[in-house]
Amino acid sequence: MSFNLPPELKSRVAHVLADVRELFVPVLGPVAAPRAPAGEGSPSQNGDAAKKALAGLQDALRKFWETLNPTSARTLGGTFKHLAIVGLNKTEMLLAGEQTPISAANWQEITDDTMRKHLGMIFFAPRGLDGEPVNPYLFLTENTLQDHTALAPEDDETGMSIAEAQLDGFALLDFCRMSPAMPNTVNMLVGADVLFHWDVKDSYVLPTTPTTWVRDVEQVLKTYPRTTRAHIYTQWDTDLMPPNDRMTLVNLRDMPLDAMTWVNQPTVQEAYGGQALLIGLLAAGLAIGALWWQAGVLGNVEEDVRTLEQSIPKEGRFAEMNRSIGELEKMLAMREIFFLTVKDTARAIDQSDTQIANFEVKTPDANEVPTHLVVTVETAKNAYNGWIEEEPVAKNLMLHSALLAGIRKPPSTVFRLEGLVEIRPNVREYKRLMEGKSLKPGQAGYVTAAKAFAAKQLDDARVQDAKTEESSE
Amino acid sequence: MIRFAIGLTLLVCSILIGGYMFWDNTGKIERARYELEDTYSRQDDAGKLQQRIRTARRTAMVAGDDQKFTIERLLDIGAPGLEWRFVGTPRQYGSTRALYRHTFRIVGPTTYAESQEVMRKLVTLPGFVPYKYCFACTVAPKDTPPELQMVQIEGYLYVYDPNTLY
Numbered sequence: 001m002s003f004n005l006p007p008e009l010k011s012r013v014a015h016v017l018a019d020v021r022e023l024f025v026p027v028l029g030p031v032a033a034p035r036a037p038a039g040e041g042s043p044s045q046n047g048d049a050a051k052k053a054l055a056g057l058q059d060a061l062r063k064f065w066e067t068l069n070p071t072s073a074r075t076l077g078g079t080f081k082h083l084a085i086v087g088l089n090k091t092e093m094l095l096a097g098e099q100t101p102i103s104a105a106n107w108q109e110i111t112d113d114t115m116r117k118h119l120g121m122i123f124f125a126p127r128g129l130d131g132e133p134v135n136p137y138l139f140l141t142e143n144t145l146q147d148h149t150a151l152a153p154e155d156d157e158t159g160m161s162i163a164e165a166q167l168d169g170f171a172l173l174d175f176c177r178m179s180p181a182m183p184n185t186v187n188m189l190v191g192a193d194v195l196f197h198w199d200v201k202d203s204y205v206l207p208t209t210p211t212t213w214v215r216d217v218e219q220v221l222k223t224y225p226r227t228t229r230a231h232i233y234t235q236w237d238t239d240l241m242p243p244n245d246r247m248t249l250v251n252l253r254d255m256p257l258d259a260m261t262w263v264n265q266p267t268v269q270e271a272y273g274g275q276a277l278l279i280g281l282l283a284a285g286l287a288i289g290a291l292w293w294q295a296g297v298l299g300n301v302e303e304d305v306r307t308l309e310q311s312i313p314k315e316g317r318f319a320e321m322n323r324s325i326g327e328l329e330k331m332l333a334m335r336e337i338f339f340l341t342v343k344d345t346a347r348a349i350d351q352s353d354t355q356i357a358n359f360e361v362k363t364p365d366a367n368e369v370p371t372h373l374v375v376t377v378e379t380a381k382n383a384y385n386g387w388i389e390e391e392p393v394a395k396n397l398m399l400h401s402a403l404l405a406g407i408r409k410p411p412s413t414v415f416r417l418e419g420l421v422e423i424r425p426n427v428r429e430y431k432r433l434m435e436g437k438s439l440k441p442g443q444a445g446y447v448t449a450a451k452a453f454a455a456k457q458l459d460d461a462r463v464q465d466a467k468t469e470e471s472s473e
Numbered sequence: 474m475i476r477f478a479i480g481l482t483l484l485v486c487s488i489l490i491g492g493y494m495f496w497d498n499t500g501k502i503e504r505a506r507y508e509l510e511d512t513y514s515r516q517d518d519a520g521k522l523q524q525r526i527r528t529a530r531r532t533a534m535v536a537g538d539d540q541k542f543t544i545e546r547l548l549d550i551g552a553p554g555l556e557w558r559f560v561g562t563p564r565q566y567g568s569t570r571a572l573y574r575h576t577f578r579i580v581g582p583t584t585y586a587e588s589q590e591v592m593r594k595l596v597t598l599p600g601f602v603p604y605k606y607c608f609a610c611t612v613a614p615k616d617t618p619p620e621l622q623m624v625q626i627e628g629y630l631y632v633y634d635p636n637t638l639y
Binding site: 267268269270272273274275276277278279280281283284286287288290291294295297298301302304305308309311312318319320321322323324325328329331332334335336338339342343346356357358359360361362363366370 | 476
């Protein structure tokens with residue numbers, strides 16, 4: 001999607017956006033700042049108006065940002081190890097740890113990459129006819145590129161590439177972009193062959209020499225009202241400077257670094273690229289390490305599982321064995337109660353003097369592990385007639401049985417009684433009794449113990465019956 | 474610039490891919506640990522099963538002894554009194570004959586006391602599990618002495634193969 005705006009409106013929008021971008025440079029850092037504002041066209045009058053309107057807000061924001069982030073109020077010496085001042089016809093260098101600057105033919109003699117990386121190059125790029133600073137790359141490499149860019153250097157991509165390559169690594173500080181000084185204040189920088197000073201309105205470049213700079217400074221100061229105070233930043237010998245209350249001499253390294261002058265200030269990506277790469281590598285290393293550790297843990301656990309699996313039967317055979325032996329155990333636990341039930345039933349029949357035709361003890365379902373036993377007693381034919389004779393028979397059977405939990409008369413043409421014996425509680429009680437005597441069927445004393453068990457069960461049943469009768473009465 | 478991009482890419486990829494794989498592996502480890510616990514439990518069960526197998530070898534009959542005449546001699550029964558019969562074919566558990574069971578029936582005219590003696594042996598000797606006892610349920614054959622009644626005992630006989638069940 002695209003909009004076809006009129007050229008004038010387009011230009012206004014572009015300038016307003018540029019002003020807003022510059023406004024947020026102190027807050028956002030140099031991300032939004034142009035790396036090299038080369039070849040910018042002259043702003044329109046509306047653009048200038050917007051720029052002026054936003055300038056105050058920009059200063060306020062910058063001060064606010066510096067208050068929040070004290071490191072933003074950096075000095076030249078704190079930011080760069082080495083400083084170079086490119087004058088009109090001379091270059092002066094202030095190396096790390098040195099207090100006295102040395103002269104150099106030109107900055108192009110500096111070839112050491114480490115020095116280039118830590119060197120702040122101060123220069124004074126003049127403004128063009130439109131009032132905007134010229135391209136700093138082309139300004140500094142003007143002599144080198146004059147053969148390539150004789151007419152329109154900004155439009156020559158090859159020339160720009162050569163210029164950027166020659167200045168690669170240098171921190172370029174164009175002091176002509178310096179922010180205005182405070183009212184009633186003039187700041188001066190003396191170095192190389194230049195006396196650079198800026199006030200609340202503008203900045204100015206004047207030639208000077210190490211022998212005449214004191215007089216030149218006084219001449220400049222005379223052009224300002226007597227109440228104007230001066231800050232002079234220099235590394236030159238200041239012994240010749242007469243005492244003056246209006247002037248403050250400051251070491252060049254202690255000069256505050258104005259972010260507006262640093263035309264190729266590295267972006268966040270460039271400034272923190274190494275740290276980001278290190279953090280990324282550390283994160284990747286941690287992730288790989290953690291995954292490797294997890295793989296080790298997982299491998300150990302799986303190895304333990306495999307080792308254990310080999311020592312136990314396979315699932316199918318294990319289940320079959322478990323099932324078959326479980327059935328055997330449960331059936332064997334039941335068989336002694338079955339034997340006792342047969343004996344108990346026979347004794348109950350005998351003691352109740354019941355006339356029977358036959359009796360039977362069986363499990364309800366032969367294919368299942370039983371929980372109950374069913375006792376069936378069929379009386380002799382015509383031995384008992386009617387409810388009055390049959391009821392006492394059933395009652396006597398219950399009274400003389402130790403194991404019967406209940407008895408009923410199912411519908412039948414003959415007098416037949418069905419009793420129910422619970423296996424589990426009897427097995428528990430039987431085991432408790434037998435474990436004390438450590439007896440097994442067939443051993444001496446077993447019959448006595450079994451009788452004792454039966455007698456106890458019978459006594460319990462009678463007591464229970466007596467309680468039931470009392471409660472019913 | 475390229476360092477920042479590579480670093481940021483590494484960081485994001487490490488967080489996303491590494492985080493996902495870490496989370497995935499955590500689940501795998503958790504599952505493997507559950508499986509290990511389950512295997513320990515099954516090993517414990519297997520150990521208990523070994524103990525139960527040893528008990529079963531004492532409480533079941535050895536394969537080879539499950540012959541009609543051997544059992545009748547063991548129970549001291551036989552014609553014309555109580556007589557041993559196998560009912561149907563043995564039932565085996567699964568694919569092996571490590572442990573299997575016969576269904577048996579002991580039928581014949583006898584006294585109550587003798588039938589109780591047989592019952593006592595059935596619950597004493599290894600492998601026998603009676604599940605039905607019937608006294609005088611059927612009519613005795615002719616010429617049977619009057620003091621004898623038809624007794625029928627049914628049950629299971631559990632047999633193990635010592636070469637398989639160990």
